[in-house]
Amino acid sequence: MHLDEKIWLTLSFGIIMIFMLITGYQAFALEMGPPSHNEILDPQKVDETAPFDEPGIKQIGEKEYEVVMTLQVFSFTPMELxxxxxxxxxxxxxxxDVVHGFQVANTNINAMVMPxxxxxxxxxxxxxxxxxxxxxEYCGAGHQLMSTTITVK
Ligand code: CUA
Incomplete structure (x- = not known):
């Protein structure tokens, strides 16, 4: 085998191994949580777990709001903010229930929401x-119906 071939083969094999190590680390050591937050809860008990026991919108300051929202097949709670x-x-x-997406058109919001x-x-x-x-995120037969609106006045 030509020396150049050996070098490139070794390089590509090395790169694949590095990617597999990174992916493995994210999947198993970091448990593939959303990168921004590692807070977890029991997905079977969302309705009983604060703050999701009271989903809704709350004013927390001047022009500052907090929205606590659950996503489920095939809706957002609360709807119509x-x-x-x-x-x-x-x-x-x-x-x-399953993995949903939360994308707000004309903003940079585009998040994966995992149980x-x-x-x-x-x-x-x-x-x-x-x-x-x-x-x-494709979440089942009614995925294409899963939408709502945020009205800004
Ligand atoms: Cu929820 Cu697609």
Whole structure:
């Protein structure tokens, strides 16, 4: 075998091993939690676990809101949020069954919401309008129906 071939073979094998080690570390040592947060809860007991026992929207400051939301086949709880323009919203999300997505059109929000994990994202809504919220992880037969809106006035 040519020396160059040996070098490239060794290099590509090495790169594959490094990627496998990284993936393995994330999957097993980090248990593949959402990268932003490692808070966990019992996915069977979401309704009894604070803060998800009281999903909803709460004003926590001037132009600052906290939204506690559960995602389940095939809906978001609460549905239809309304906030004044210029507000910052802190979302705390979890799933009650399978993996769902939480994407808000025209913002940078695009998160995976996994059962057993708490996902947190903050977003400032400066422009008034209707923001479409979509599930972007295939979650079953009604996946394409799973949407809601955030109204910014
Ligand atoms: Cu929930 Cu797709």
């Amino acid at each position: 309304e906030i004044p323009a210029g507000s910052t919203v802190h979302f705390t999300l979890t799933s009650k 057993g994990h708490i996902q947190k994202i903050s977003q400032k809504f400066s422009e008034p309008g209707e923001y479409l919220v979509l599930c972007n």
